[in-house]
Amino acid sequence: MNRFLWPLGIFVVLAGFLFAGLYLNPREVPSPLIGKPVPAFSAPQLADPGKTFSPADMKGKVWLVNVWASWCVSCRQEHPLLVELGKSGVVPMIGLHYKDERDAGLKWLAQHGDPYLLSAHDRDGRVAIDFGVYGTPETFIVDKAGVIRYKHTGPLTPEKLRDDILPRVKQLEAAT
Amino acid sequence: MSRPLHRLLMPALVALLLPWGALHADEAASVATDPVLEARVQKLGEELRCLVCQNQNIADSHADLALDLKKQLREQIAAGRTDDEIKSYMVERYGDFVLYRPPLKATTVLLWAGPFVLLGAVAFALLRRLRTRAARAAAANTLSADEHARARALLNGEEKQV
Numbered sequence A: 001m002n003r004f005l006w007p008l009g010i011f012v013v014l015a016g017f018l019f020a021g022l023y024l025n026p027r028e029v030p031s032p033l034i035g036k037p038v039p040a041f042s043a044p045q046l047a048d049p050g051k052t053f054s055p056a057d058m059k060g061k062v063w064l065v066n067v068w069a070s071w072c073v074s075c076r077q078e079h080p081l082l083v084e085l086g087k088s089g090v091v092p093m094i095g096l097h098y099k100d101e102r103d104a105g106l107k108w109l110a111q112h113g114d115p116y117l118l119s120a121h122d123r124d125g126r127v128a129i130d131f132g133v134y135g136t137p138e139t140f141i142v143d144k145a146g147v148i149r150y151k152h153t154g155p156l157t158p159e160k161l162r163d164d165i166l167p168r169v170k171q172l173e174a175a176t
Numbered sequence B: 001m002s003r004p005l006h007r008l009l010m011p012a013l014v015a016l017l018l019p020w021g022a023l024h025a026d027e028a029a030s031v032a033t034d035p036v037l038e039a040r041v042q043k044l045g046e047e048l049r050c051l052v053c054q055n056q057n058i059a060d061s062h063a064d065l066a067l068d069l070k071k072q073l074r075e076q077i078a079a080g081r082t083d084d085e086i087k088s089y090m091v092e093r094y095g096d097f098v099l100y101r102p103p104l105k106a107t108t109v110l111l112w113a114g115p116f117v118l119l120g121a122v123a124f125a126l127l128r129r130l131r132t133r134a135a136r137a138a139a140a141n142t143l144s145a146d147e148h149a150r151a152r153a154l155l156n157g158e159e160k161q162v
Helices: A002-022 A073-088 A102-112 A126-130 A158-174 B002-023 B025-032 B035-045 B064-078 B083-094 B106-141 B145-155
Strands: A063-068 A093-098 A118-122 A138-142 A148-153
Touching: A063 A073, A073 A093, A073 A102, A073 A158, A093 A126, A102 A118, A118 A126, A126 B064, A138 A158, A148 A158, B035 B064, B035 B083, B064 B083
Parallel strands: A063 A093, A093 A118
Antiparallel strands: A063 A138, A138 A148
């Protein structure tokens, strides 16, 4: 009897692991940047290339970084949500315009709405590498001290925004 | 009829394609500059995972991000950084997941030791099983006087089998 139970037991355990694996998202790579200071950079602003943006400009505020591009299909998917968030004025959001032409980006914002306080233009994707970006869109929460607190890879959903992003923002804003 | 036309068109087609090749030569050019550097880029790239296409390393991948990261490798090697420095640069940004050979630490002990633990457990179980089987076989070999008599009778064909 034991002889037949053993393989069955092993099979059940293995099947259990494989089944659980079906619901894991391999694209969700935990970011080592959480709890680290936001990478220091200086990039030209999308709308006004004469000016630059640097994370130091946001010191003392809780803010979001959203990595986007006009060629990014999932960015379009999340964009209405971001526009709504931008209108609500709950939290300032900086766009990181990733590996894209200036004109294409400006046109895209004109067409779909611009929820960003401003967008930094990362033409060659170098800033994004410092952020560990591997799939657009990506959204980061940065606290008042300039420390990255949270990262979301992939398009934001209303649930994600409501349950994960906004409560964290509120909590960080309450902190001194 | 169509053949001469085809012959006429062929050089035109080649002429059309040539500038396309030239346009894409910038990547090839940076590969050709320094074979020693490129060999190091290739070797390092094989140890780093492309996060866009997760089952490929960045040496093999042609994803945009992989090309950018290869550019990073090239620049950092040219700047005289060691392989370990470059790897920790990648890990700082993308986490241990970027390494095809994960480092040995508390969270990865099971990963590294698991196969050996499993092998040890199976070897132990097998050994025990063989021993009990041998013991059982040895025990089974000792027949009582009655059984000996019956066996002899069987061998001599005095007792009919069922």
